[in-house]
Amino acid sequence: FGPSWPIWVVRQGIRVARALGCLHSQGLVHRDVKPENLLLQSDGDLVLADLGLARSESSGGFSGTLLYASPEQAANAETVDGRADVYSLALVLYELLARSLPLADRLQRDGAGPRLQLPLPPLKQRARDVSLDLAVVLHHALETDPDRRYPTADAFAEDLERVSHLMPILA
Numbered sequence: 001f002g003p004s005w006p007i008w009v010v011r012q013g014i015r016v017a018r019a020l021g022c023l024h025s026q027g028l029v030h031r032d033v034k035p036e037n038l039l040l041q042s043d044g045d046l047v048l049a050d051l052g053l054a055r056s057e058s059s060g061g062f063s064g065t066l067l068y069a070s071p072e073q074a075a076n077a078e079t080v081d082g083r084a085d086v087y088s089l090a091l092v093l094y095e096l097l098a099r100s101l102p103l104a105d106r107l108q109r110d111g112a113g114p115r116l117q118l119p120l121p122p123l124k125q126r127a128r129d130v131s132l133d134l135a136v137v138l139h140h141a142l143e144t145d146p147d148r149r150y151p152t153a154d155a156f157a158e159d160l161e162r163v164s165h166l167m168p169i170l171a
Contacts, residue, residue, distance in 0.1 A: 005097075005099075005129075006097060006127075006129060006130050006131070006134060007164070008044075009093055009096045009097055010093075010134065010160050010163055010164050011164065012038075012045065012046045012093075013089065013093045013156075013157075013160050014157045014160045014161055014164070015045060015046060016033075016038060016046055016048050016089055017086070017089060017153045017154070017156045017157035017160065018153070018154065018157050019047075019048040020033070020048065020082065020085045020086070020089065020153035021082075021152060021153040021154035021157065023048075023051075023054065023082075023085075024081075024082035024085070024152065024153055027056050028051075028054045028055065028056060029054065029055060029056070029080055029081060029082055029084060029085055030048070030051065030053070030054050030085045030088075031053040031054060031055060031063050031064045031073065031080065031084065031085070032050060032053045032063070032064040032065055032068075032088075033048070033068060033085050033088035033089050033092060034064075034065050034067070034068040034088065034092060035092055035095070036050075037049050037050040038092065064088075068088045068091050068092065069084070069088065070083070070084040070087035070088060070146065071087075071144045072084060072146055073087075073088075081146070082152060082153055083146040083149045083150070083151065083152075084146070085153060086141050086149055086150050086152075086153050086156050087141060087142060087143075087146075087149060089141070089153070089156070090138050090141030090142045090156070091120075091142065093138055094120060094123055094138050094142065097123060097126075097127045097130050097134075097138075098123065098126035098127050099126075099127065100126065119142070119144060120142060122135065122139070123135040123138055123139065131163065133162075133163050133169050134160075134163045136169060136171050137156075137159045137160060137163055137169055137171045139171075140159075140171035141156050141171075150171075155170075158170075159171055
């Protein structure tokens with residue numbers, strides 16, 4: 001890790017968000033965006049992999065990895081759309097920037113079974129070298145209400161691009 005780490009994370013976030021946007025344009029939702037499904041190529045770039053759980057937006061029910069699932073996905077919503085993948089990708093980027101695995105703290109067990117504890121701590125508490133704009137963009141993508149998140153993966157990618165070019169963000 002070094003001073004260029006946040007820049008690399010943003011660049012990879014843009015790449016993966018654009019790949020998700022392509023998937024979503026076909027009416028599919030990945031449903032399992034997590035570190036294990038982002039493969040590191042020899043050139044240092046990440047590639048989105050494992051479309052085994054991808055389904056149409058109209059398909060409900062839980063599938064994926066609970067720690068990286070959006071709140072609506074974890075709650076077995078009747079329909080899950082691309083905003084669930086936006087949430088999951090933002091969670092992976094948050095984790096990369098925080099340089100730790102804070103997500104295990106999200107999983108609480110009680111009589112009803114596992115459930116997610118929300119929201120996450122502010123990113124700036126865990127990663128002081130992250131710009132305020134980047135933290136705002138990620139927290140916008142991590143909104144618990146999908147209607148308050150970026151409407152598409154491409155919109156998320158565009159705001160990440162604004163961060164990378166030091167332009168005003170929309171979040």
